Amino acid sequence: MSDWLVAIILGVVEGVTEFLPVSSTGHLVLATELLGFDAARWSVFNIAIQPGAILAIVVLYWRTFLAVLQGLFRREPNSVAFVRNLLIAFLPAAVLGFAFNDRIEALLENATVIAWALIVGGVAILIVERLAKTYKTGGIAGVSWFDSLRIGLVQCIAMIPGVSRSGATIMGAMTLGIERRTAAEFSFFLALPTLTGATVLQMVKHRDAITSGSLQLIGVGFVVSFLVALVVVKGFMALVTRHGFAPFAWYRIVAGGVALIALNVH
Structure with a gap:
């Protein structure tokens, strides 16, 4: 299989799974393992x-980002609270990610851990969906700083590959009584500092492995993941509004089971 086709496949996987509660990193590692790519x-x-x-x-x-930026210049309370909450939620992952980066990378090499994490995470989502009660509304700015910190701490569980960063943050928010849409959007916006920081850290650490040829492949994967994510996020919000997160939970359980079987056969 050509490198260009591999880049496109992995770009599609990233775009589809990054903001769904199914673990993008887990799917990328499993795709690399099961399709025989050089991990x-x-x-x-x-x-x-x-x-x-x-x-x-x-x-x-x-529009949301522009409104928040304009509000910050005017020192509007909602805009200040929006940024404060995201920064507070980002801090735990920033500290732990920097401190335990090498151990996290070691876990990425274990596809079996990822498959089990998919299954366990799916069961956890079903439990939260059944038991969580919504009693906090008001958007991201309406989330308290303490709840933001707790969401950030839950996000750290996603350092175990296969857990899902978006899944952990969304379910964590829902257990705190935050309604589904706000929980999902909090996860989306929290991804900006979290994933940007993780990407910069890894790119600096592995800068010697980046060549002009790999940059071209990265460019292809970047564009593909961007275009696919545009479509997926819109569909995700519509699906969650109608059916909740249970479909993703069952998908995780099935995908994890299939992956375990395939890994043992492989």
């Missing part, structure tokens, strides 16, 4: 194309 060679690529999906959120929610 070591594509590991940096998988990280480098994440900004493509991040850009999709910026494009889709540009």
Whole structure:
């Protein structure tokens, strides 16, 4: 299989899974493993194309970001609270990610851990969907700083590959009583500092592995992940509004089970 086709496939996987509660990193690692790609060679690529999906959120929610920016200049309480909450939620992952980066990378090499994490995460989503009660509304600015911190702490669980960063933050927010749409959007916006920071850290650490040829492949993956994420995020919000997160939970359970079987056969 040509490198260009591999880059396109991985770009599609990243764009589809980054903001769904199914674990983009887990799917990228499993795709690399099950399709027979050289995992070591594509590991940096998988990280480098994440900004493509991040850009999709910026494009889709540009009005929100513009309103917040304008509000900050006018020191409007809602805009200040919006930024404060995201920064507070980002801090735990920033600290732990920097401190335990090498151990996290080691987990990325274990596809079996990822498959089990998909299954366990799926069961957890079903439990939260059944038990969580909504009693907090008001958008991201309406979330308290303490709830933002707790969401950020829950996000750290996603450092285990296969758990899903978006899944952890969304379910964490819902257990705190935050309604589905706000929980999902909090996860989307929190991805900007979290994934940007993780990408910069990994790119600097592995800068010697980046060549002019790999930059071209990264560019392809970036564009593909951006275009796919644009479509997926819109569909995701519509699906969640109607059916909740249960469809993603069942998908995780099935995908994790199939992956375990395939890994054992492989």
